[in-house]
Amino acid sequence: MIALMPVLDTLPRPVAFVLRHLLLGVPLCVFIAAFLSVAFSDPFGPMLVYSLSVGLTCQLLIDGGRRLAARLLARRHPQGAALHRGWPGWHWTVPIILLGIAGGIQIGYAIAGALLGVKAAPPDIGNWRSWFIILTVCLVASLAVTGSLWARGRLAAVERDAQRAQRAAAENQLKLLESQLEPHMLFNTLANLRVLIGSDPLRAQAMLDRLIAFLRATLQASRSGTHSLGAEFERLADYLALMQVRMGPRLQYAFDLPDALRALPVPPLLLQPIVENSIQHGLEPSVAGGRIDIAARREGAQLVLTVRDSGIGLAPSPSPSGTRFGTQQVRDRLAALYGQAARFRLDAAAGGGTLATITLPLAP
Amino acid sequence: MTTPRPTALIAEDEPLLAESLRQDLAALWPGLDVLAVVGDGQTAVEHALVRRPTVCFFDIRMPALSGLEAAQALAEDWPDGEPFPLIVFVTAFDQYALAAFDAQAVDYVVKPVQRERLALCVQRLQARLATRTGDALQRSLEQLRALLPAAGTRPRLEVVQAQVGATVHLVPVDDVLYFEAADKYVRVVTADKEHLIRLALKELLPQLDAQRFWQVHRGTIVQVRCIREARREESGKVTLFLRGRPETLTASRLYAHLFKGQ
Numbered sequence: 001m002i003a004l005m006p007v008l009d010t011l012p013r014p015v016a017f018v019l020r021h022l023l024l025g026v027p028l029c030v031f032i033a034a035f036l037s038v039a040f041s042d043p044f045g046p047m048l049v050y051s052l053s054v055g056l057t058c059q060l061l062i063d064g065g066r067r068l069a070a071r072l073l074a075r076r077h078p079q080g081a082a083l084h085r086g087w088p089g090w091h092w093t094v095p096i097i098l099l100g101i102a103g104g105i106q107i108g109y110a111i112a113g114a115l116l117g118v119k120a121a122p123p124d125i126g127n128w129r130s131w132f133i134i135l136t137v138c139l140v141a142s143l144a145v146t147g148s149l150w151a152r153g154r155l156a157a158v159e160r161d162a163q164r165a166q167r168a169a170a171e172n173q174l175k176l177l178e179s180q181l182e183p184h185m186l187f188n189t190l191a192n193l194r195v196l197i198g199s200d201p202l203r204a205q206a207m208l209d210r211l212i213a214f215l216r217a218t219l220q221a222s223r224s225g226t227h228s229l230g231a232e233f234e235r236l237a238d239y240l241a242l243m244q245v246r247m248g249p250r251l252q253y254a255f256d257l258p259d260a261l262r263a264l265p266v267p268p269l270l271l272q273p274i275v276e277n278s279i280q281h282g283l284e285p286s287v288a289g290g291r292i293d294i295a296a297r298r299e300g301a302q303l304v305l306t307v308r309d310s311g312i313g314l315a316p317s318p319s320p321s322g323t324r325f326g327t328q329q330v331r332d333r334l335a336a337l338y339g340q341a342a343r344f345r346l347d348a349a350a351g352g353g354t355l356a357t358i359t360l361p362l363a364p
Numbered sequence: 365m366t367t368p369r370p371t372a373l374i375a376e377d378e379p380l381l382a383e384s385l386r387q388d389l390a391a392l393w394p395g396l397d398v399l400a401v402v403g404d405g406q407t408a409v410e411h412a413l414v415r416r417p418t419v420c421f422f423d424i425r426m427p428a429l430s431g432l433e434a435a436q437a438l439a440e441d442w443p444d445g446e447p448f449p450l451i452v453f454v455t456a457f458d459q460y461a462l463a464a465f466d467a468q469a470v471d472y473v474v475k476p477v478q479r480e481r482l483a484l485c486v487q488r489l490q491a492r493l494a495t496r497t498g499d500a501l502q503r504s505l506e507q508l509r510a511l512l513p514a515a516g517t518r519p520r521l522e523v524v525q526a527q528v529g530a531t532v533h534l535v536p537v538d539d540v541l542y543f544e545a546a547d548k549y550v551r552v553v554t555a556d557k558e559h560l561i562r563l564a565l566k567e568l569l570p571q572l573d574a575q576r577f578w579q580v581h582r583g584t585i586v587q588v589r590c591i592r593e594a595r596r597e598e599s600g601k602v603t604l605f606l607r608g609r610p611e612t613l614t615a616s617r618l619y620a621h622l623f624k625g626q
Contacts, residue, residue: 183456183457184425184456184457184458186457187456187457187474187475187476188378188381188456188475190476191378191381191456191475191476191477192378192380192381193476194384194476195380195381195383195384196380199384245380246378246380246381247377247378248378248379248380250377250403284377284425284427285427285428286427287403287404287406287407287427287428
């Protein structure tokens with residue numbers, strides 16, 4: 001039976017759906033028929049017909065009722081993920097099971113009676129003890145089937161969620177890498193390097209060392225972990241030094257990192273997309289360029305990191321070129337690592353330009 | 365009779381790359397005089413209009429005006445009867461631009477600029493200068509029309525929000541006769557009112573219905589049904605008369621082909 005499951009996936013969906021239910025229902029009914037024929041010492045044949053009729057009708061009513069209820073409820077609560085996979089919750093399912101059993105026995109007896117050509121009720125129907133046994137068997141079987149379907153649905157949902165999370169993580173990692181290895185930045189840097197090799201080999205070497213340090217940090221950052229705030233500022237210095245070779249006097253920058261904060265752990269290259277935004281959207285569009293000030297300070301139990309630029313300022317509407325991935329990525333990383341404890345703000349800076357502020361808890 | 369020496373203008377915001385391109389050109393094309401090296405699109409346009417270079421090398425990503433916008437401004441403001449410069453675009457990595465350039469057979473070089481590739485570009489430029497005909501401007505206009513961003517590529521704007529102090533005026537796009545660029549703002553002109561919005565015209569354009577709103581100049585977008593009459597001038601430009609407004613608008617030669625009669 002288990003071995004048949006993968007085969008089912010290759011069949012058309014409605015066929016697979018019916019077969020999957022029959023594979024669960026029919027063996028159970030056969031087992032119940034065998035059990036009852038022993039218990040009532042009745043012949044197995046007619047008992048099997050009764051068992052199948054009642055059992056499969058119960059399954060149809062309960063399963064159908066459950067899905068119908070879930071669909072109706074989903075219309076009222078569109079966010080309910082369980083509702084969308086056909087699960088209305090036990091508080092709806094138990095009454096549906098009881099109604100399903102009542103209906104299943106009525107209809108099933110009628111079907112079996114018609115099939116066997118017996119007009120009268122089956123033997124022992126007047127007996128309270130046998131009623132009790134039949135009802136108990138139906139209830140236990142229905143609960144077992146529904147429970148197993150419920151467990152399977154939940155397992156599949158959990159698996160799906162896990163796969164989705166894994167995919168999102170991989171996608172994010174790729175995006176992080178892509179955003180930091182922005183091809184325009186990379187090829188322009190290489191173009192500058194190519195010129196320097198001919199005209200100023202020593203400066204070319206220094207620039208290449210900066211590029212190597214930046215690339216190494218980028219690859220490490222996409223694998224998560226933390227590094228010290230001192231290291232974070234050094235990588236930003238690498239990036240800005242590369243940008244300064246390209247932009248010349250149009251880019252000025254300064255760092256302010258108190259020694260006491262140097263060893264604090266931070267997510268690697270957390271500030272890099274912000275600095276990149278400052279250059280791309282603040283300084284590069286401005287003919288005169290501008291300056292970037294990056295600072296860290298302590299405020300009580302919090303670490304405050306700021307990136308201030310004197311560029312053209314925030315656009316009134318999101319620019320079409322910027323996908324906003326930079327700032328969204330910073331928000332996502334902060335939320336994943338610190339939850340509600342970290343904040344990220346983007347404001348117009350006093351005197352023009354943009355001020356980005358990240359607030360982190362000192363002890364995560 | 366000696367033909368004047370060809371001249372060039374280089375617009376590139378990265379000083380090292382600009383200097384390197386100048387040196388490479390000096391080595392590959394000794395007969396070419398580089399008139400100026402400038403660092404932004406606006407200065408490039410101003411220089412080119414005054415000094416009339418034979419060839420322009422425009423970086424795509426530059427402050428103030430991009431290379432494409434600078435080419436557009438040149439095409440619109442170029443004096444009549446003067447030979448239009450051959451334009452070569454320089455870019456580090458712009459997949460979409462490159463695909464468009466290929467499709468339009470526009471000259472471009474990719475950074476880092478390799479000597480061999482630049483030599484090829486120089487050969488092409490020299491060949492085109494040798495057989496240069498009067499349709500150089502026409503050819504450039506057609507290429508630019510295909511390269512410039514079009515309307516209607518982003519979610520549709522229905523209402524323009526113009527803020528004056530604490531009040532925001534909501535102007536239905538249907539009521540707007542034309543939009544006109546004014547420094548960092550856009551003038552929104554209706555039959556009886558005028559508003560200023562802080563939005564670049566190039567940001568506005570993709571949000572407008574391309575069927576109803578036509579760009580007729582790099583600084584003007586007009587609602588077609590509000591144009592009463594289009595009069596072709598000798599210069600190739602077209603003067604537009606509006607319904608319900610006394611002033612006229614000018615369609616540049618880049619957009620004059622939109623008004624051809626039926």
